[in-house]
Amino acid sequence: MSRKKTAKGKAATRSPSAGSPTGRGTGKAARSSPSIVQMNGVVHPSRPPVSSSSEFYDISFKVMLVGDSGVGKTCLLVRFKDGAFLAGSFISTVGIDFRNKVLNIDGVKVKLQIWDTAGQERFRSVTHAYYRDAHALLLLYDVTNKTSFDNIQAWLTEIHEYAQQDVVLMLLGNKADATRERVVKREDGERLAKEFGVPFMETSARSGLNVELAFTAVAKELKHRSTKEPSEKFKLQEYVNKEMKSTSCCRS
Ligand SMILES: Nc1nc2c(ncn2[C@@H]2O[C@H](COP(=O)(O)OP(=O)(O)OP(=O)(O)O)[C@@H](O)[C@H]2O)c(=O)[nH]1
Numbered sequence: 371m372s373r374k375k376t377a378k379g380k381a382a383t384r385s386p387s388a389g390s391p392t393g394r395g396t397g398k399a400a401r402s403s404p405s406i407v408q409m410n411g412v413v414h415p416s417r418p419p420v421s422s423s424s425e426f427y428d429i430s431f432k433v434m435l436v437g438d439s440g441v442g443k444t445c446l447l448v449r450f451k452d453g454a455f456l457a458g459s460f461i462s463t464v465g466i467d468f469r470n471k472v473l474n475i476d477g478v479k480v481k482l483q484i485w486d487t488a489g490q491e492r493f494r495s496v497t498h499a500y501y502r503d504a505h506a507l508l509l510l511y512d513v514t515n516k517t518s519f520d521n522i523q524a525w526l527t528e529i530h531e532y533a534q535q536d537v538v539l540m541l542l543g544n545k546a547d548a549t550r551e552r553v554v555k556r557e558d559g560e561r562l563a564k565e566f567g568v569p570f571m572e573t574s575a576r577s578g579l580n581v582e583l584a585f586t587a588v589a590k591e592l593k594h595r596s597t598k599e600p601s602e603k604f605k606l607q608e609y610v611n612k613e614m615k616s617t618s619c620c621r622s
Pocket residue numbers: 437438439440441442443444445446456457458459460461462463464487488489490544545546547548573574575576577
């Protein structure tokens with residue numbers, strides 16, 4: 371089970387700008403087609419997609435996973451990327467790591483470069499450096515861990531201090547499958563999210579509940595913002611409410 375320690379130990383030594391969120395410096399094609407993949411995320415759907423080293427994409431964004439240690443950030447990312455659940459002993463992330471996934475959003479290929487941060491306090495200064503480049507943040511707590519929920523306010527303060535003002539933010543209550551161990555009610559998550567004006571849903575990396583939806587919703591919001599189609603205002607929470615599956619339908 372050395373899955374995290376080696377990969378993440380290495381990644382921790384990267385500079386914050388390594389692997390730019392918009393594809394700059396991530397591949398040959400991105401460099402040769404700067405008008406297609408730009409820092410402000412302008413899309414040119416009429417042009418052929420550019421390619422990264424692994425997949426074609428039109429536009430690229432950086433998404434960060436944040437929240438207390440053990441809330442399930444790595445598992446959520448692995449579930450989304452590989453469709454698998456990392457069961458077994460918990461190995462804490464060291465520093466930061468990232469993985470890419472390309473989604474087809476309304477005919478536009480959107481690459482998400484997803485940064486998985488270490489939740490432990492001692493890595494906080496490392497993760498602070500990455501906030502400013504993030505286009506979206508998924509802030510997680512663990513529904514079986516009250517402290518992780520109580521810490522959300524502190525995470526939001528940190529986000530306001532270090533992230534871009536217009537960053538796309540979503541609150542996720544993870545481990546929704548763990549019904550017997552649950553200590554944070556869904557309504558409490560909803561109330562907190564409402565208080566801070568952020569979209570919210572419960573997820574489960576174990577069962578897969580709403581995992582794809584969380585990333586797709588963020589990708590849709592980012593794509594809509596970048597194309598600036600005023601007639602097609604995208605409402606993230608409305609989309610999530612429509613698509614969201616409730617906890618009770620998907621227990622593992
Ligand atoms: N039941 C359940 N367990 C989960 C879920 N997601 C993660 N876990 C478990 O929670 C533990 C921590 O998961 P990680 O994904 O490593 O947590 P993390 O947030 O990345 O932790 P750090 O790397 O320390 O920041 C592991 O034992 C996982 O198996 C989930 O959705 N349901």
